[in-house]
Amino acid sequence: MAEEIVRPKPSRALGTPLASTIAAITTILGLIVLAWTILFVTKGRFLKGPFERIVAAQTHRQVKVAGDFQLYLNPFNVKFVAEGFSISNPEWAGHGNFFEARRIDSRISTWSLITGNRRINWLGLIDGHADLQWDKDGKRNTWTFSEEKGEPLDLPVIRRAIVQGTMIRYVDPRMQIEAGIRVQTVEAKDTQFANAINFDGNGTVRGTRFTMNGALLTPNATVAGGQNKLKLHAEGVRTQIDVSGTLPGATEIEGADLRMDMRGQNLADVFALLGVAVPDTRGYRLTSALTKQEIEWRFTDLTGRFGASDLAGRMTVAMTQPRLMLTADLATRTLDIVDAGPFIGYSPSQSVAGKSALVQRVGGTPRILPDAPLRVEALRNFDAKVNWTVRNVRAENLPVSNIKLGLTLDDRLLTLDPLNFSLARGTVSSEISINARRQPVFTEYDIRLSPTPMGVLLAGFGVEESGTTGTLKARIQMTGSGNSVRDSLASSNGRIAVILPKGAFWTRNVQLSELDLGVFVQKMFEKKLKEPVQINCGLIGFTVRNGIAAADPILIDTEKNVMLGRGGFSFKNESIDLAFRADGKKFSLFSAQSPVGINGYFAAPGISVLSPELIARAGAGLGLGVVASPLAAIIAFVDVGDAKAADCGPVLAGASARAQRTEKGKPRDDVGRGTTAKSESGKQSGAERQQQRKKFLGIF
Known part of the structure; x- marks a missing residue:
């Protein structure tokens, strides 16, 4: 056989793939250059x-x-x-x-x-x-x-x-x-x-x-x-x-570094352009840093004044859908009472500085409840979350400070929680819900006053401090319908209770109210006006129905007397018709016992010491003095001292008149259903209640 000849396979050039790649890239670049040239x-x-x-x-x-x-x-x-x-x-x-x-x-x-x-x-x-x-x-x-x-x-x-x-x-x-x-x-x-x-x-x-x-x-x-x-x-x-x-x-604009200087007559004017409702203000000037981050406009390092008050903090306006979102953290060192008025519905243009800052006149009648309507339509345009603190409030005879406000608005549901502030040495804690999803607006009030020294509280309101150990605490729970504070309270229902635990008070502050004239005159001449009077317990309670508050009950038990009250007041026209009397536990030679009236209006209350009952008793005493002897004239003012001491349990619990008891556990027959009871059982007939309502609440 012929020998088979094996021939080697031709080898491929190693550079061929690289050359092909280079050729392709060169072609592409050439086409790009050609296109660019064209x-x-x-x-x-x-x-x-x-x-x-x-x-x-x-x-x-x-x-x-x-x-x-x-x-x-x-x-x-x-x-x-x-x-x-x-x-x-x-x-x-x-x-x-x-x-x-x-x-x-x-x-x-x-x-x-x-x-x-x-x-x-x-x-x-x-x-x-x-x-x-x-x-x-x-x-x-x-x-x-x-x-x-x-x-x-x-x-x-x-x-x-x-x-x-x-x-x-x-x-x-x-x-x-x-x-x-x-x-x-x-x-x-x-x-x-x-x-x-x-x-x-x-x-x-x-x-x-x-x-x-x-x-x-x-x-x-x-x-x-x-x-x-x-x-x-x-x-x-x-x-x-x-x-x-x-x-x-x-x-x-994103990330801009800007400064803003804004001034005007009313800060609400500017927010109204955004469809945002804020309270009216007096003249203002504010400066802040301003920048934009995505959908947020941020106002930081904000400082300035509105009216006679200062303001600092930060605010953000987010252009969210379906409503824009307003958030703010604000602080005020000193808030003037006139500037505070619009936040609860007062008009700064109708208020003046001083004692009458929050008093207005309606048809010649002084009114104190604000009547500015809530801007319901504007609340549809935005949501909000605002925290605001106020260190001091500049106001005569109004000891308010350390305000802390948390405001949340969520689709027309406005919540003020917390709304807290210091009153004298006590604390007022509030939770208020304003539901504008309903028409008319429905408001729920829950306001509490922690135990507060009475003497300090009186001093804060301009009364000489009594130096007493007595305290008081209070709570208001009500609901009402209406687009302003005045309308809401005029239709309100609920309860108001002020409780006085055991403590000592100056005679000057207590004895005049009790009208125990014999004790007062005796102490006045002996210069013992600062001698304390012991309060065992007390309750000033009102039941509110359709804007009318009836005493339920007013019952204060002291060491020597039991003070009772009847009547009430109206949120509808802000009128007051209350009558107080003190029944002695011990014999007193000179004691009025007749009711002392508190009348007038919230903004201008009056006191009627010479009530018809007292005048009648004085006339009877004068007649006895003429017919019999001068000694007989004193008989008309004698208090035999048969007042029944109160069981302090129901009093301190803020219970209604129907639940009140004497210290012996028997139902009280001197308080009931907002007026002074006439029957031994503490119940009245419809005619009797109607007659007393006409007598003590006739102004309603």
């Missing part, structure tokens, strides 16, 4: 038709370029030039164009187009017009080109710009805003600025006219891309606002 030479003018069709298809709008068109890389930025450029409005926005310009000349960062950051390094805009509109439902706008829900306006970052003859129109039916702004670049010489973009305009917000003007100032040091200085001045609704600082870019 575009650069032709300026991309041949892309005008495809540009109009593609953009129109993506935006669902009519897109036209009436004049010159350029689109190419120059050398790395995308250069876009269009003359007679326009994009139409969507059908719902009416006729006209969303945007049009006589000429646009721009340099767009190629890398930003890849990453989606949208940065324009240069923009020249001549005779532009932008029509920025929201629809009436707030679901669509003219600048969101997709069929989805309209997005907030998000302009590309513009590093440098020259703008001439440009108008911007903005319309938002929900916020009731319509504005027109003119923008014009002013070339500056021999200054630190290369140019300034000035703007001015006017419009209306919720029917109120405003004007504005300002400028974007670009320092030479940041021409290549950096911070832009902003100056803005706006006037309207009796308010002036100045904003100054720096922006990251000419159209970039």
Whole structure:
């Protein structure tokens, strides 16, 4: 056999795959260079038709370029030039164009187009017009080109710009805003600025006219891309606002470093433009740092004054849906009582400083309950969470301090929890719920006064401090319907109870009320007015029905007397008709025993010491003195001392009159159903109750 010849296989060149890769890359680069060269030479003018069709298809709008068109890389930025450029409005926005310009000349960062950051390094805009509109439902706008829900306006970052003859129109039916702004670049010489973009305009917000003007100032040091200085001045609704600082870019508000100075006659005017209801104020001036982070406008380092009060803290307005969200942490060192009035419904324009700061007149009658209506419609526009602390309250004879307020508003449900403050050396703790989801507004009150030294409390209200060990505590639980505090209380139902535990009081403060004239005169001549009188227990209770409070009961047990009260007061017209009498436990030669009346109004109470019963007894005494002897005249004022001491258990529990007992455990026959009982069982017939109601509550 012939020997088989084995021939080696031809070897492949090791560089062939690398050469192929290099060849492919070179081809691609060559094509890119060729395309770039063609575009650069032709300026991309041949892309005008495809540009109009593609953009129109993506935006669902009519897109036209009436004049010159350029689109190419120059050398790395995308250069876009269009003359007679326009994009139409969507059908719902009416006729006209969303945007049009006589000429646009721009340099767009190629890398930003890849990453989606949208940065324009240069923009020249001549005779532009932008029509920025929201629809009436707030679901669509003219600048969101997709069929989805309209997005907030998000302009590309513009590093440098020259703008001439440009108008911007903005319309938002929900916020009731319509504005027109003119923008014009002013070339500056021999200054630190290369140019300034000035703007001015006017419009209306919720029917109120405003004007504005300002400028974007670009320092030479940041021409290549950096911070832009902003100056803005706006006037309207009796308010002036100045904003100054720096922006990251000419159209970039996010992360701006700004300062705001706002002053005016009423802070509520400004918030009303946002549809936010806040209490009225007197003249104010506030300054703060201002910046924007996503949907939040943040006001930090806030300081200033309103009226005669100071204010500091921080506030955030978040443009959330369906309602904007207002949050704030505020602090006040000194709050003037006149400035505090509007927070509970008083008008600062109708109040005057001093004792009458919270007193107004209605038809010649002094009134103290506030009647400013709650702005229910405005509560639909926002939610809120506010914390506010007040160290001192400047008010004559009103010992209030250390206020702590927590306010939460959630879809028209307004909660004040806590609403706490110091009263003398006691603490008032409150939880108040105002439900504006119901009409009329439904309010629940729960107000508690912790045990408070009576002497300190009296001293705080202008009465000479008694130095007593006596204390008191109280609670108010009521509900009412109405769109103001006055209307709510005028329809209220619930209970009011003031409890006096065991303690000592000055004779001067107690004995006059008891009208034990013999003891008082004796101590007056012996100069023992400061000798304490022992209070065993006491309850000043009222049951409130449909705005009328009836004593239920008024019962104070002292060492020597039992003080009883009957009558009541009305939240409807703020009138008072109360009668007090003291029955002695021991024999007293001179004792009035007859009722002492408290009448008048909340704002102007009066005391009637010479009640008809007392005058009748004095007449009887005078008659006896004439007919018999001077000694007989004293008989009419003798107190035989048969008052029944109270069981302090039901008294200290704040129980109603029906649950009260004597110290021997028997039902009391001298209190009942808000009036003084006439029967031994403590019950009255309907005719008797009606007769007493006419006598003691006749003013209702």
